[in-house]
Amino acid sequence: MKQHDESVTIDLDRRERRLYDRLRAAVVPARPGESSGTRDVLFLLPDLTVLLYRLLRDERVPIGGKAIALLGVGYVLSPVDLVPEFALGPIGLVDDLLVVGAALSRVLNYVHPDVVRGHWSGQGDALDAIQRATGWAEQRVRGVVRRVVPPFLRGYLD
Numbered sequence: 567m568k569q570h571d572e573s574v575t576i577d578l579d580r581r582e583r584r585l586y587d588r589l590r591a592a593v594v595p596a597r598p599g600e601s602s603g604t605r606d607v608l609f610l611l612p613d614l615t616v617l618l619y620r621l622l623r624d625e626r627v628p629i630g631g632k633a634i635a636l637l638g639v640g641y642v643l644s645p646v647d648l649v650p651e652f653a654l655g656p657i658g659l660v661d662d663l664l665v666v667g668a669a670l671s672r673v674l675n676y677v678h679p680d681v682v683r684g685h686w687s688g689q690g691d692a693l694d695a696i697q698r699a700t701g702w703a704e705q706r707v708r709g710v711v712r713r714v715v716p717p718f719l720r721g722y723l724d
Contacts, residue, residue, distance in 0.1 A: 586616050587687050611659055613688035614666045614699060615642050620685035621673055631676030638669025667699045 615638075621627050622635040642662050651658030674682065679693055686692030 586612075609688065610695075610699060611642075611663050611666065613686070614663075614670060614696070615639060616687055617682070617685050617692070617696075618666060618669060618673065621677065621682070624677075624681060624685070626677065626681055627673070628676050631673045634669050634672045634676075638666050638673075641665045641669075663699070667702065670696055670699070671701075 618635045618638045622632050622639060627635070642665070647658060647661055649658045649661040674693075674696065682696070683692045686695075688695055
């Protein structure tokens with residue numbers, strides 16, 4: 567990830583910004599003193615997908631970052647999956663998490679960290695959560711891709 571020294575001010579459409587946050591709070595309301603660990607795990611994929619969508623709509627994200635974000639959001643919304651949810655239940659969401667994580671890992675190279683933090687609906691520091699999820703996803707995706715891609719093209723993956 568690139569190092570950024572300047573702070574960025576974020577102006578969002580309040581309606582758009584709060585819709586997902588209201589839905590998230592209504593599904594599993596937070597109680598004072600309650601640990602949010604399980605809730606955060608359950609909402610990881612939706613939080614990351616909404617983050618990609620918000621970055622896709624942000625004019626400060628360059629076209630390359632938007633293209634990658636579009637691919638990530640498109641895969642999650644697509645009825646075609648490598649691991650189908652209808653057959654495997656929650657295990658079928660792993661491929662969605664892998665794709666979203668890998669897409670976010672790449673998009674983070676295009677944007678200032680404050681932009682990402684401003685769009686984050688999850689708990690805790692956005693970049694910490696994203697880096698953990700994307701690191702896990704990237705390791706798995708890279709392993710699969712390396713087995714599929716011919717040896718002479720593998721140098722272009724890094």
